Amino acid sequence: MNGVHDMGGMHGLGPIKTESDDVVFHEEWEGRTLALARALLAGMHFNLDEFRHAMERIEPSYYLTSSYYERWLEGSITLLLEKGVVSQAEFDARLADLRGETS
Amino acid sequence: MSSDGIPGPDSEVALRVKAMESLLLEKGLVESSAIDALIDMFENRLGPWNGAQVVARAWTDPEYKAWLLQDGTGAIADMGFDAVQGEDMVVVENTPQVHNIVVCTLCSCFPWATLGLPPVWYKSAPFRSRAASDPRGVLAEFGTEIGADTEVRVWDSNAELRYMVLPERPTGTDGLDAEALAKLVTRDSMIGVTKVAPPD
Numbered sequence: 001m002n003g004v005h006d007m008g009g010m011h012g013l014g015p016i017k018t019e020s021d022d023v024v025f026h027e028e029w030e031g032r033t034l035a036l037a038r039a040l041l042a043g044m045h046f047n048l049d050e051f052r053h054a055m056e057r058i059e060p061s062y063y064l065t066s067s068y069y070e071r072w073l074e075g076s077i078t079l080l081l082e083k084g085v086v087s088q089a090e091f092d093a094r095l096a097d098l099r100g101e102t103s
Numbered sequence: 104m105s106s107d108g109i110p111g112p113d114s115e116v117a118l119r120v121k122a123m124e125s126l127l128l129e130k131g132l133v134e135s136s137a138i139d140a141l142i143d144m145f146e147n148r149l150g151p152w153n154g155a156q157v158v159a160r161a162w163t164d165p166e167y168k169a170w171l172l173q174d175g176t177g178a179i180a181d182m183g184f185d186a187v188q189g190e191d192m193v194v195v196e197n198t199p200q201v202h203n204i205v206v207c208t209l210c211s212c213f214p215w216a217t218l219g220l221p222p223v224w225y226k227s228a229p230f231r232s233r234a235a236s237d238p239r240g241v242l243a244e245f246g247t248e249i250g251a252d253t254e255v256r257v258w259d260s261n262a263e264l265r266y267m268v269l270p271e272r273p274t275g276t277d278g279l280d281a282e283a284l285a286k287l288v289t290r291d292s293m294i295g296v297t298k299v300a301p302p303d
Contacts, residue, residue, distance in 0.1 A: 008208030008259065010232035016224050016244045022290065024146045024220055029117040034220075035141035036124055039133045048262060052210060068211060068226040070116055077123055086126050094122040 004060035030069040037076045046079040054078045145220055151290035153184045154217035154267060157194075158293065159285035162272045171269065172196055184216045192217070195258060196269045197295065202249045203256045204242065204295035205266045206234035212260035214267050218290055225294065235259060245296040268295040275301045 007013070025031040041048060054075035063071065080086040127133045157179055161168035171178040175192035179185065192214060195203040207213065208231050213221035224230050234241050235257045242249055249255055258266040270292040276284060279302070291297040 005209055007228055007231040008206075008234075009236045010228070013228040013232045016227065016229045016233075016241065018224050018245060019222055022150075022222075024150075025142075026223075027114075027117070029114075029120040031142040031145065032124060032138065033120050034145060035138045036120070036127065036133060038141050039137055040127075043132060045132065052262065055210070064228060068221075068223070073116065073120055073123070077119065080123065080127075085130075085132065086123070090126060091122055094126055095118060098118045098121055098125075 003056050004063045005056045029073075033069045033073045033076070037072050040076060040080075045085055046083065050079060051075055149215050150219035151217075151288075151293060152285070153182070153219075154214070154290070154293045155285040155288035156281070157182055157184070157217060157267075158269055158288045159281040161269055162284055163281045168269070175267070179217060191264045192267060193258075193264060194267050194269050195256070197271045197298075199253065199271070201254045201256060202242075202295065203258060203266075203268045204234060204238050205258045205260060205268060206231060207260040208232070208235060209259075209261065212262055212265055214260075214265040217267055218293055222290065242296060245291065247297050268293050270295075270299045273299050273301040 025034075037051065040046060041051065046054075052075075055071045057078070058066070058071060058074055062074075066074070077086075077091070081088055081091065124133075124138070128135060157171065160182070161171050167178065170181075171194050175194040176185075176190065178194075179192050197203055207225075211221050211226040211231075213225065230241065238255045238257050239249060242255070260266055270288065272284070273287065276287070279287075287299050287302060289297065289299065292299045
């Protein structure tokens with residue numbers, strides 16, 4: 001699949017921002033996202049190829065502006081919704097609760 | 104949120120993670136203790152200090168080095184580093200004639216068992232897009248100059264096969280044992296974007 005993820009040889013994506021420290025997770029949610037995806041893979045709710053494909057299906061403009069763990073999160077959510085493990089309605093309702101919105 | 108984005112504490116993305124996690128916990132599909140254990144593993148048990156021990160052993164044990172270059176998976180497993188994302192490992196040796204650099208252009212495949220999780224720049228579009236097409240330019244951005252008469256080889260990792268660089272042993276280290284040598288080996292040198300610096 002010749003998608004935006006196939007980045008080898010692309011031009012114009014800017015300089016490399018190197019980092020001297022060895023911080024594993026820059027935000028707490030990043031670690032939770034990684035661990036949740038690994039747990040879902042281990043529990044066979046989806047497999048690694050499905051997971052990678054779900055990330056490769058991310059809308060190109062979002063793919064280019066999102067971080068690695070944002071793509072892991074969206075890949076996981078996509079598969080959970082598609083497989084019916086979580087419904088869109090319950091996910092939306094939970095998100096609204098967490099935002100403090102009244103539904 | 105940018106490509107190296109660090110969102111704020113009440114960010115939308117953090118709320119989306121909480122929404123997913125709380126639903127999965129309620130459904131009994133994941134356990135809180137398992138999630139915490141996984142985070143602990145990635146923060147504290149998987150990291151470049153594992154790969155550094157492999158490199159130091161190869162520098163001090165010619166038989167091990169030969170095994171490592173011929174059967175990376177087996178030689179690394181012999182050190183006990185056979186955890187996730189290191190099931191099929193190829194180790195490539197830097198020499199005065201050849202400098203190797205590792206990338207994953209398609210995503211961010213990385214040898215977790217020996218190097219831990221990849222740094223942000225390894226996962227970023229600038230590195231993924233240019234490491235193969237302009238490796239010397241990329242190396243220069245890391246402050247690494249490779250002589251014109253040294254061949255530069257780029258290895259593009261994938262989901263099944265992951266590469267690690269065996270860097271050159273620096274000069275001035277003849278008297279050091281494997282433990283002391285391991286302390287000199289950096290994550291970036293095992294990706295091939297830098298060399299191992301001699302001791303101070």
